[in-house]
Amino acid sequence: MEKGRFSSIRYIFIRSHLYGLFLTTVTLLSLLLTIHVLFSPSWLTINSIFLFMGLYIVLATIISLYTGFKSSSTMKQRLDAMSVLISQYANGNYETTIHFMENDELSRIANELNELGAKLQNQVKSLQRMADEKSDFAKTAHKAAVIEERQRIARDLHDAVSQQLFALTMMAEAATKQFDNKPELAKQQIEDVSVAALQAQTEMRALLLHLRPVHLSGDSLKQGIEKLIVEIERKNSIDFKLVIEDELSLNDTIEEHVFRIIQESISNILRHANASKVDLTITKRARELFLHIRDNGKGFDVTKNATRNTSYGLKTMRERSEELGGTFIVRSNYDEGTYIDIRIPC
Template sequence: MGKARFSSVRYSFIRSHLYGLFLTTVTLLSILLTVHVLFSPSWLTAQSIFLFMALYIVLAAIISLYTGFKSSSTMKQRLDAMSVLIAQYANGNYETTIHFMENDELSRIANELNELGTKLQNQVRSLQRMADEKADFAKSAHKAAVIEERQRIARDLHDAVSQQLFALTMMAEAATKQFDKKPELAKRQIEDVSVAALQAQTEMRALLLHLRPVHLSGDTLKEGVEKLVVELERKSPIDFRLAIEDELTLSDTIEEHVFRIIQESLSNILRHANASIVDLTIMKRAKELFLHIRDNGNGFDVTKDSTRKTSYGLKTMQERSEELGGTFIVRSSYDEGTYIDIRIPC
């Protein structure tokens, strides 16, 4: 940290002034010694040379430090302003601009950054406009989407719930046969039946969650999410903690995409997380929509578990976020839950 500090622009200015002081001192000392050796004037003695150079070095060092510090202040402020601007662009705030009065290279770079921000902002608008067009196209192709969704749910029912129900039947029959002969074994088998039934029930709830309407049907985003959570709380033991701003002014496309992202996330939590608490926060700050979803479930290794079933849902959520020009970040680890952070410019 200290090394980085002494390599900053301000200390570079101070070092350059001190380097100039060193060169001036050597030059001045060489001239005085040359005059002293060649002409030996009475007023130019070795003591006077030493005293003069000592006073010169002390005064010049103080002046060099002061002027180096003051002259670098403006440069440092301008560089800090450009650094803040780049950080704002990285966070998706493309409306921020900076303007310098000077007509130099830094002013030219600042103007180019402002142009870059304008282009990025236009690209975000284009992405959102394309998302609107895609939403219109999706509505026109609603029948085809319904058929495809039915086929997908039919496959999931066959692959998950149907097999679990078949296993339940087999275990129940086995427990019935062992009930009189081996009651302890029958008890354990009935406990396994209970666990499998709970898993099948959770899987079914997650599938039913996908059968909900894609659109909010006239409700605001807050109303739609609250209705969804109330329904899930009646059917699952999960404690949902909502924090949603009352006044959220969003376009229909953004609301529908965010609602589907929340649906997909809650479906993943129901099917895979085994969580007891879910925090969901939606707020708008500085023309950006922030969506945070956290659960205290099993978690997983984001870098390794790319073949998990949850990866498909995460990919869908990421694609929906990027269609709106937003950013999607997921953090998770085993036994520490999962965190999803989404930022969408609006």
């Protein structure tokens, strides 16, 4: 930290002034000593040379420190402003601009950054316009979407619930055969049946989330999410904490995408997280929609050990966010839960 501090632009300016002072001191001292040796004027003695050089070094050092600090202040402020502008762009706020009065290279870079922000903003509008067009197209192709969704759910039922039910059948038959001869073993197998049945039930409830209507059916985003959470809390032992603004004005496309993202995230939590608490926050800051989803589940390794189904759910949420020109960030570690942050310009 200390090393980074002394490598900042301000200390670079100060070091450059001190370096210039050093070169000037060496040059001036060499010149005075050369005159003393070659011409030996009476007024130029060794003592006067070193007295003059000492006073010069002290005074020039003070001036170098002051001018280096002063001249770097404006430069540092302009660089800090450009850094803040880039951070705003990274967070999806493309309307921020900066303007410098000076006519130099930094002003040219600032103007180019402003142009970049305008182009990114136009791209976001284009993405959202395409999302609107895609939404209209999706409504006309509803039948095809229903068929595709049914096929996907059928695959999930076969891959997960169907196999679990088959395993339940096998374990139940084994427990029945062992009931008279080995009651302790039969008891253990029945307990395994109970655990597997609970897993199958949880998997089925998660899949049923996808059978809900794609659209909010006339409800606002807040009403749709509240109904969804009430239904899930009634059937599962999960405590939801919902924070959403009352007057949240969004267009239909963004509302539908956000609702489907929340459906997908809750489905992942039910199927994989084994969580007991879920925090869901939706706020609108300036012209940006912020969505935060957090659970206290078992977590997973985002880069290495995400399961195939979990990865598919996260991929779907990321794609929906990016279709709206937004950013999608997921953080998770084992035994630390999962955090999802989504920012959507609106």
